[in-house]
Structure formats: structure tokens, C-alpha cells
Amino acid sequence: MTEPRNTDPYTDPRAFYGSELRRLREAARLSQEQVGERVFCSATYIGQFENATRRPQLEMSKQLDELLDSGEHLQRLCRLARTSKVADYFADAAELERLAKTICEYAPVLVPGFLQTEAYARAITRTATPFASQESVEERVRARMDRQGILDDSTRPVLWEILSETVLRSPMGGPGIMYEQLVHIVEMARRRRVVVQVLPFISMSEAYIDSMISVMSFGDAPTVVYTEGAGSGQLIDDPALVEHCQRSYDLSRAAALSPMASLDLLESVAEDYRVT
Incomplete structure (x- = not known):
């Protein structure tokens, strides 16, 4: 399982996305492996989103919202977290x-x-x-x-x-x-x-x-x-x-x-x- 990094979710949009994904996953009593199986990716991939080492994807966020019954919450956070210094x-x-x-x-x-x-x-x-x-x-x-x-x-x-x-x-x-x-x-x-x-x-x-x-x-x-x-x-x-x-x-x-x-x-x- 990927360990979360020490990043403040209230000052880093990507870290906030990760913390919310973790909160929703744990509330649904699902492991990273179980979430990965349902959205067709690895547990490592989910862990990278949660610890903010990978930039969230809009299509993946849509699947996660559907799985975790969170409306469009992760999709909205994804748009915020995808800001970047590069094109x-x-x-x-x-x-x-x-x-x-x-x-x-x-x-x-x-x-x-x-x-x-x-x-x-x-x-x-x-x-x-x-x-x-x-x-x-x-x-x-x-x-x-x-x-x-x-x-x-x-x-x-x-x-x-x-x-x-x-x-x-x-x-x-x-x-x-x-x-x-x-x-x-x-x-x-x-x-x-x-x-x-x-x-x-x-x-x-x-x-x-x-x-x-x-x-x-x-x-x-x-x-x-x-x-x-x-x-x-x-x-x-x-x-x-x-x-x-x-x-x-x-x-x-x-x-x-x-x-x-x-x-x-x-x-x-x-x-x-x-x-x-």
C-alpha cells in the first residue's frame, strides 16, 4: 500500500483531493485494492492519488464518484487539483x-x-x-x-x-x-x-x-x-x-x-x- 506523504490538504488542492478520496473510500469500507478492482486499475494507482503523488484524472474521478456515491464531489476537486505550471x-x-x-x-x-x-x-x-x-x-x-x-x-x-x-x-x-x-x-x-x-x-x-x-x-x-x-x-x-x-x-x-x-x-x- 502506498504511504501518504506529509502534505497539508488545506493548502494543496491535490492533497485535499487525496484526503477526500481516502475519507470516502474508508467510509465505504473499501481497501485500495477493492477500489482499484472496481475501476479497473491497481491499488498502487489509487494510493498515488490518495498521497498526492499523481495528478487526478477527470474520467477516473467520475468513476470514483459513481462507486463511492459522492455525486460530483471528486470531479469538482479534480478540476481544482489539475492546475499546473506547464501546458x-x-x-x-x-x-x-x-x-x-x-x-x-x-x-x-x-x-x-x-x-x-x-x-x-x-x-x-x-x-x-x-x-x-x-x-x-x-x-x-x-x-x-x-x-x-x-x-x-x-x-x-x-x-x-x-x-x-x-x-x-x-x-x-x-x-x-x-x-x-x-x-x-x-x-x-x-x-x-x-x-x-x-x-x-x-x-x-x-x-x-x-x-x-x-x-x-x-x-x-x-x-x-x-x-x-x-x-x-x-x-x-x-x-x-x-x-x-x-x-x-x-x-x-x-x-x-x-x-x-x-x-x-x-x-x-x-x-x-x-x-x-
């Missing part, structure tokens, strides 16, 4: 990242968020949202930098990044920012829990993924995949689709340069930006 379409994936044991990402165009420098993040945010206020831009940049904090946790996750060569050759923010960005990636890759590979142009015919994907594996739950496009994102948990994405990722990993050769290429391209 709503990405918020669920951001929560799962904190629970994952391994995160395997493929980046077709841009440096993935976990590897971005602050200057690079600011440059692409300004490009993607040209009419946003400076305050809004800085808020998004701070959220991205905060997200990288999970890499400082020695217990998880292991991060595996495959970068299309396009990522290296697209001078977002200009040569100076790109030089610092590529050097930063090399430094990150020298950490034991971060692996970086480059998929060169010449290998695109062997393995190709047309959008950003993130494959997240867990110790006590099935693997899920997050895909993202322009202003949209989708979590995939259908076993057949997850397996398809995993195979595509494995092919890309096999076709990519070795980690050592990838670092050599990153350093070489970085030098090109420095002399420009």
Missing part, C-alpha cells in the same frame, strides 16, 4: 516523469526540455509564442528549468535521449546560444544516468520517427508513451500502440551513433558554432 496537455506526462524509472526520448527538431539551457529555452519559447508577454515567457522558462530538477534525484529516472542530427544543425537563438547548448548536452551526457545518442541524416532511411516521443517505464505500472506536436500532446497507454512506439524507438537507438561517437559529433558541431 495542460503536457501536465499529466510531467507528473509521470517524476514516477518513472526510465525515460527514453526521441527529439526530431529541438533539444528536449531535460537538456535545454535557460538561454535556449528562452529562445525557442519566444519563437513559439511571438506575441506572449515577457513575463509569460519567463514563467515558461522557469517551469522548464524546474522540471529538470528530477535529474538531481539519485534514485530516478535514468534518461536516454536520441537526437536527430537536425537538432544539432538548427541554430535556435543564434551561434552563441547553440554553442553553449551543445556543450551543455555533452556535459549532461557525462553524467552516469544520462545517455545521449545522435541519429545522423544518413541513418534516417533505417529508422525514422516523425514526432517527439517519450517512452516512460515504471517499477509498478505498465509503460506509457507521450507524443507531442505543435501545441498538443497525447499520452498513450494502449499496449499495442506502446509496443509499436517502443519498437520504433529501439530501431532508432540501433541506427544511431554510439554514445561516444555521438559526443564527438556534438563537440565537433559545437566548435563550428563557436568559430561562426
Whole structure:
């Protein structure tokens, strides 16, 4: 059974949702296992909602309201608890990242968020949202930098990044920012829990993924995949689709340069930006 964390339910909407779910479950004399069986999920999943480590889901809240005869109580609390610093379409994936044991990402165009420098993040945010206020831009940049904090946790996750060569050759923010960005990636890759590979142009015919994907594996739950496009994102948990994405990722990993050769290429391209 998942132990509740020490969070004040009266100052944290997600913790309040969890405490109310626990109160309703116990009033119905149901264990986490029994609730999970009735709404087709694991006891661990219910425990994560109760201890506020997982963001509540609206559809799941509807099922729980029906099971616990609580009207729309949990659904209303769910809407309050789903506030997030990141885009709503990405918020669920951001929560799962904190629970994952391994995160395997493929980046077709841009440096993935976990590897971005602050200057690079600011440059692409300004490009993607040209009419946003400076305050809004800085808020998004701070959220991205905060997200990288999970890499400082020695217990998880292991991060595996495959970068299309396009990522290296697209001078977002200009040569100076790109030089610092590529050097930063090399430094990150020298950490034991971060692996970086480059998929060169010449290998695109062997393995190709047309959008950003993130494959997240867990110790006590099935693997899920997050895909993202322009202003949209989708979590995939259908076993057949997850397996398809995993195979595509494995092919890309096999076709990519070795980690050592990838670092050599990153350093070489970085030098090109420095002399420009």
C-alpha cells in the first residue's frame, strides 16, 4: 500500500483531493485494492492519488464518484487539483516523469526540455509564442528549468535521449546560444544516468520517427508513451500502440551513433558554432 506523504490538504488542492478520496473510500469500507478492482486499475494507482503523488484524472474521478456515491464531489476537486505550471496537455506526462524509472526520448527538431539551457529555452519559447508577454515567457522558462530538477534525484529516472542530427544543425537563438547548448548536452551526457545518442541524416532511411516521443517505464505500472506536436500532446497507454512506439524507438537507438561517437559529433558541431 502506498504511504501518504506529509502534505497539508488545506493548502494543496491535490492533497485535499487525496484526503477526500481516502475519507470516502474508508467510509465505504473499501481497501485500495477493492477500489482499484472496481475501476479497473491497481491499488498502487489509487494510493498515488490518495498521497498526492499523481495528478487526478477527470474520467477516473467520475468513476470514483459513481462507486463511492459522492455525486460530483471528486470531479469538482479534480478540476481544482489539475492546475499546473506547464501546458495542460503536457501536465499529466510531467507528473509521470517524476514516477518513472526510465525515460527514453526521441527529439526530431529541438533539444528536449531535460537538456535545454535557460538561454535556449528562452529562445525557442519566444519563437513559439511571438506575441506572449515577457513575463509569460519567463514563467515558461522557469517551469522548464524546474522540471529538470528530477535529474538531481539519485534514485530516478535514468534518461536516454536520441537526437536527430537536425537538432544539432538548427541554430535556435543564434551561434552563441547553440554553442553553449551543445556543450551543455555533452556535459549532461557525462553524467552516469544520462545517455545521449545522435541519429545522423544518413541513418534516417533505417529508422525514422516523425514526432517527439517519450517512452516512460515504471517499477509498478505498465509503460506509457507521450507524443507531442505543435501545441498538443497525447499520452498513450494502449499496449499495442506502446509496443509499436517502443519498437520504433529501439530501431532508432540501433541506427544511431554510439554514445561516444555521438559526443564527438556534438563537440565537433559545437566548435563550428563557436568559430561562426
